[in-house]
Amino acid sequence: MTMKDASIDDLIDGLADDLTPVRPRRVMGGSLWVAAGWLGAGAVLVWLFGMRPDLAGGVMPPLSMLAFWLVAATGVAAAWSALRMGLPGVGRDYGGWRWAVGALLALPLAALFVFFGDAHAHTEAARRGFDVHCLLQGIVSGLGVGAALFLWLRAGAPTSPTRAGWVIGVAAGAAGASIIALLCSSDDLVHITLWHASAVPVSAIAGRLILPRFLRW
Amino acid sequence: MSIDEPSLARLMAASQRGDRAAYRTLLGDSRKWLTRYFARRIAPHHIDDLVQETLVSMHRKLATWDSGRAFLPWLAAIARYRWIDMLRRQRDEAELGDNDAAVSAEDEAVHAKLSIDHLLTLLPPGQAQAITLVKIEGASIAEASQISGQSESLVKVNIHRGLKKLAELIESE
Numbered sequence: 119m120t121m122k123d124a125s126i127d128d129l130i131d132g133l134a135d136d137l138t139p140v141r142p143r144r145v146m147g148g149s150l151w152v153a154a155g156w157l158g159a160g161a162v163l164v165w166l167f168g169m170r171p172d173l174a175g176g177v178m179p180p181l182s183m184l185a186f187w188l189v190a191a192t193g194v195a196a197a198w199s200a201l202r203m204g205l206p207g208v209g210r211d212y213g214g215w216r217w218a219v220g221a222l223l224a225l226p227l228a229a230l231f232v233f234f235g236d237a238h239a240h241t242e243a244a245r246r247g248f249d250v251h252c253l254l255q256g257i258v259s260g261l262g263v264g265a266a267l268f269l270w271l272r273a274g275a276p277t278s279p280t281r282a283g284w285v286i287g288v289a290a291g292a293a294g295a296s297i298i299a300l301l302c303s304s305d306d307l308v309h310i311t312l313w314h315a316s317a318v319p320v321s322a323i324a325g326r327l328i329l330p331r332f333l334r335w
Numbered sequence: 336m337s338i339d340e341p342s343l344a345r346l347m348a349a350s351q352r353g354d355r356a357a358y359r360t361l362l363g364d365s366r367k368w369l370t371r372y373f374a375r376r377i378a379p380h381h382i383d384d385l386v387q388e389t390l391v392s393m394h395r396k397l398a399t400w401d402s403g404r405a406f407l408p409w410l411a412a413i414a415r416y417r418w419i420d421m422l423r424r425q426r427d428e429a430e431l432g433d434n435d436a437a438v439s440a441e442d443e444a445v446h447a448k449l450s451i452d453h454l455l456t457l458l459p460p461g462q463a464q465a466i467t468l469v470k471i472e473g474a475s476i477a478e479a480s481q482i483s484g485q486s487e488s489l490v491k492v493n494i495h496r497g498l499k500k501l502a503e504l505i506e507s508e
Contacts, residue, residue, distance in 0.1 A: 125383075125387070126366060126383060126386060126387055126390075129387055129390060129391070130359060130362040130363060130366065130390065131359070133358070133362060133390060133391070133394045134355050134358050134359040134362060135355070136394070137350065137353060137355050137358045137394075138353060139351065139352055139353030140351050140353075140397045140398040141398060142351055142398055142399075142400065142401060142402060143398045143399055143401075144401070204399060205399050205400070205401050205404075205409075206396075206399060206409060206412035206413060206416070207404055207405075207408040207409050207411075207412050208408045208411040208412045208415065209408055210408070210412075273398075274396075274399050275392075275396040275399045275412075275413065275416070277412050277413075277415065277416040334420075335392070335395070335396070
């Protein structure tokens with residue numbers, strides 16, 4: 119028996135002696151935390167800034183509603199992919215979020231057509247609605263979902279921390295954008311794309327730059 | 336003992352409940368499986384280190400196995416992660432070596448005999464040649480430079496970039 123063999127035997131003995139029962143991590147358990155982060159941040163933001171007047175009256179304009187469901191679906195898909203990344207397995211597919219992000223590109227594409235179709239009016243609208251605070255609120259209100267996913271993946275075993283950073287960012291940004299859709303009463307597609315949906319790429323880049331180093335194990 | 340999926344999954348489920356005897360058996364079987372797995376991927380003198388690192392990771396991440404899923408894909412995912420991590424560390428060592436006057440292959444301790452022929456074909460020829468000469472065949476940077484006609488610094492750069500790209504290719508599998 120070589121020294122290496124002996125040291126692996128010792129290691130196995132040590133690990134076995136160190137064993138304590140563990141509770142298997144379930145994606146459903148993690149998704150409850152994500153839901154809590156989403157709803158909690160939404161409740162705080164609505165409490166602080168108030169719901170948009172038309173929604174408080176029970177009606178949301180079609181365009182805003184469409185954008186809301188689009189970003190919400192992106193958030194759900196990305197959060198689900200991120201949760202699955204915490205439980206590794208060769209051959210598992212973590213790519214569902216890509217389709218939702220692809221669908222979300224409908225917003226900037228449509229906004230471009232609208233913008234160039236009626237440039238003057240929308241330049242005015244964009245100037246009137248230079249609402250960086252919408253974007254900031256969106257990024258901040260995504261932090262609940264971002265934190266829940268980050269903690270889940272830190273305790274889990276993501277095999278591609280870089281991709282996990284991206285996906286956490288997408289989920290957090292989309293969750294934040296969906297919350298802002300409940301607060302901001304603008305029904306302008308250019309405004310919605312620029313100041314609501316932009317939370318998705320901004321958060322995704324932040325997630326990519328900041329998180330991977332903390333997700334390595 | 337044959338290493339079959341249903342037995343391993345049963346042992347793993349028992350291990351999660353705290354059964355030490357089952358866990359010891361599982362670790363022994365995993366060790367055999369990992370030794371075979373890494374034999375095709377890394378230089379022989381790195382195999383034991385990688386097996387040990389993977390067993391420790393497996394121990395730390397025991398809760399991330401879902402009993403509704405197969406055991407070996409879970410173990411393989413952890414093994415692959417540790418392998419990529421070792422590739423990265425080798426890359427970083429090569430990078431640190433850039434400041435040295437002469438960096439021998441022995442110093443780097445990275446005779447990476449990676450069975451990655453198909454991956455090497457995906458790299459630019461200069462990078463593939465530098466990695467093959469230095470990491471797989473064990474040539475020194477100077478020798479690789481003479482054989483390939485690349486300057487020594489280009490050999491180092493090509494190894495650095497090539498290993499980085501290899502790690503990305505493996506991750507995206």
